[in-house]
Amino acid sequence: MTNEKATRRYLGFIIPATILFVGASFALKTADNAAMLPPPALYAVSIVPVGIMLSMFWAHWRYMTEIDEFLRFIQVKGAFTGLIIVMTIASGWGWLEFYADAPRLSIFWLNPIYWIAYSVAVLWFTPRDRAAT
Amino acid sequence: MKNKIKQLRGERGWSQAVLAEKLDVSRQSVNAIETGRYDPSLPLAFRIARIFGVPIEAVFDDGDGA
Incomplete structure (x- = not known):
């Protein structure tokens, strides 16, 4: 599979998944605020955004196995940067x-913070071509 | 690690995009390797040498040769 095809497949999955994750999160908040569901049902329904979140990590894993080694190197650096930022915030704010x-900072925010940090880091590490052609 | 990819590519009239297509990697990868910002894995280094039809030592120089 070419890098371009892998990137298109990744973005074609991750963008709708992100929208679904945000939508499911808001739906859960709305259901909780309106007391529409009893707490056990809220626990059960929260599986939906968790499943979406896991599928996003799966898509990222697959993407990293499909691209060439230099692009994978950038992705690894981006993912590791995201991990460093999340762990630093979790421990630092925890103290x-x-x-x-x-x-109190809800641990819910660690996942969005990870993805934002990872995305910014990948953009930062993606080289600006110096010599064209 | 120094390399002669730009020179070898130029001698054949290949752009970075052409070389990238022959190697089945991205153009960013060729650019990063060519400018010394990324050292390729051994399998990719061998593929690069084979594409140019030269020994691997004729493409890459780790500065530690005799």
Whole structure:
């Protein structure tokens, strides 16, 4: 499979999945606010966005196995940067919550923070071609 | 690692895109290897040498040769 085809397939999956994830998250929040569902049902329904989230990581995994080694190197650096940022925020803010009464940060935000950090990092690491042709 | 990809490519009149297509990699990859920003794996380095029809030492120089 060519890099272009792999990228198209990846984006063709990840963009709708992101929209579905955000939509499912808002639907859960709305259902909770309106007390439409009992807590056990909310637990059950929360499987939907979790499943979407896992499918996004699966699509990313597949993409990384399909592209060439240099593009994979960029993806690995982007994913690792996202991991560093998420772990730093989780631990750093956790200490502040424990010892400095910092406002509570929901761990829900770690997933969006990861994807944002990963995306910015990939853009940062993607080389600007110096010598054309 | 230094390399002579640009020179070898120029001698054959190939653009980066042409070489990338022959190697089945992206043009960004060829550019990164050519400009020394990325060292290819051994299998890719051998493929590059074979495409040019020269020994691998004629393409890449790790600066540690005799």
